[in-house]
Amino acid sequence: MRICEARTVIITGAGAGLGRAYALAFAAEGANVVVNDIRLDAAEAVAAEVRAAGGHALANSGDICSIEGAQAIVDAALAAFGEVHVLVNNAGILRDRMFLSLTEDDWDAVMRVHLRGHFCLANVLGRRWRDAAKAGQKVDARIINTSSGAGLQGSIGQSNYVAAKGGIAALTLVQAAELGRYGITVNCLAPAARTAMTEAGMPDMVKKPESGFDVWDPMNVAAIVVWLGSPLSARVSGRCFEAKGGEISVAEGWRTGKIRDKRARWEPAELSQVVEELISEGIPPQKVYGS
Template sequence: MTLCKGRTVIITGAGGGLGRAYALAFAEQGACVLVNDIRPAAAAAVVDEIVTAGGQALANSDDITSMAGAQHIVDAALAAFGEVHVLVNNAGVLADRMFTSLTETDWDRVMQVHLKGHFCLANLLGRRWRDLAKAGTPVDARIINTSSGAGLQGSIGQSNYSAAKGGVAALTLVQAAEMQRYGVTVNALAPAARTAMTEGAMPDVVKKPQDGSFDLWAADNVAPLVVWLGSSASAHITGQVIESQGGRLSLCDGWRTGETRDKGAKWDVAEIGAVLDDLIAASPAAQKVWGS
């Protein structure tokens, strides 16, 4: 199986859960994989699995939330494999509390890992791919971001995480629009799977079935989508946010201008309430916030 033969992939948070599943699946399809995780032993264990199966992989534990750390990651991949073709921004962290109980540390930590963690590597690789394209070198590169249902609909007790993941979805749209001219596609996932984060947040929901039935929450259910998006076959798809759980794939329908009432003149304050009531009544109901 060689869908990704000759391609090099950097995957963050790849020492377990979804990241591990992606790393193993990419390697199975012939890719060289840089396995990044802040836990060196976890990253090394995934690399051992890949190498034992005959693949090529490199463990790395540099910091994705700093430009210096991101540069070390890119340099390591280039030194080992010659080029980087795919970035999978997967690493994440939770600090769940009701909004009025959040601390500044809770907020900053989640924003640092999710939003800045999505920026640093993508910015460095984006510059590299842009410069190669401008110099006349063909580029066939991919950025695969990770959003969440919490970022798309909101989730009670996760306002920091929801805000960060909503930011990732918006970032994806802008990256896709700006980078397509350089041969780079950018898409995002909203995966639902059993990981250390979801087991900590909702253990009863994501537990593995004991009756041998299909495991909706298995992380490796999401991996085929990610590998295909990282392959050359996906060059025509960009700017999408895709939900994945079990055997289900869904395209997310993002913010767009909906029902409109135009008076053609300035509204009076007394008119606003009735107009908004009319607009809401004429519009499809939004999906409920998770947990509500």
Template structure:
């Protein structure tokens, strides 16, 4: 049996790139798919493709960055499919500049789409799932967020994007801890694939191979992990950040308390430098900031 049979998934930014790949893959595994994209025509095209293959899908272009319009996305899913079991927060934008060249609009646009866009639908659905659990209705729900290597390691020229994606990773940890009691898991993905954003940012890196060799940047490579995380099979996995590119799945090793010096008393200013130097000498080296 298909692993998502009977489950309904909302996928944001699903009119192309990774979101489209996720939508097609979920449908192939039996899920009902709500294809959300600000570009109505793109959303309709993906929904038609799913239906033409025998799947169930509707298109939606409501704004994910406001609770009122995000509610309409959920309402549309409930009206057609009866329930929502999975949310894939995938939509995003770029406004790349060196930090001191960022305008306030560049900052706010990226924060609004990424961070607030991750808040609105998850907040609405989280409250729904909580209320169902409290009246004894079994809940087996999933939140799948989208972070980035830029959010985990930083990326030169992308301070706004890196900050938003780092915030999404932390948000995921808190969602997982708070929502577990209601039957909800939350995980995040840092995907690396060819999308309109990456083609604009690094076209030579993500271009499709000219021969028949493995296309390591194809968005379809990331989809199986996302579909599995959205299935009932993944209920034991929560609060994790995965990186995925090509044939690779990696677990993000997050911030944790590392090498320590404890004097057992207040440090004197003149002592701090030597202690910090010893800590840094013993600590594992951090991954480099992307672009450095």
């Protein structure tokens, strides 16, 4: 049996790249797919691919960055398929520059699409699912957010993107803690694949090979996303998965390290040795990409 039979999923930024791969993979596992993309023609093309393969899809170009737009997307999904069970927050943009060269517009545009875009649909659907749970209905819902290796470890020349993606990883923790009581799980993904963004930033690295396993194919990442959207993942929440090619891992985030307790107030001059010892005893952080 297909693992997402009769479930409905909204996927943002689904007109190409990873979003397109997710749409095709969810449909192959029986899901109804709402293909959301700011470019309606791209959304329609992916929806047509899904239908040509025997699946069910709705193309949608609604605004993910406003509550009004998010509600309209959800309403369209409900009209077409009756219910929504899964949200995949995938849409994103880049405005890459070294930190001191960033403009306010570079910063605000990235925050709007990534952070506000992750907020609006999750808020609208979360309230719907909460109300259903309080009314005694069984809810088995999923929110799948998109962070990035850049958001987890940092990346030179991408401080706005890094800040947004790091915020999404932290947001996932709080959403999972707050929404679990209503039958909603929340996880995030840090994917590595060939997309318009990675082709622009590192074209030689992500280039499709002439033969052999295509490590950067977006379809490689789709399996974990579909699993997270299925009933099989009901016991997993508040986690960040990294996926690339045939690799999959669960990120280990910030946690309290070794402690020195003087049981009194520290003098500033005392702290040099203490900090040096704490750093030497801890696990070294991964290097920032590009450093």
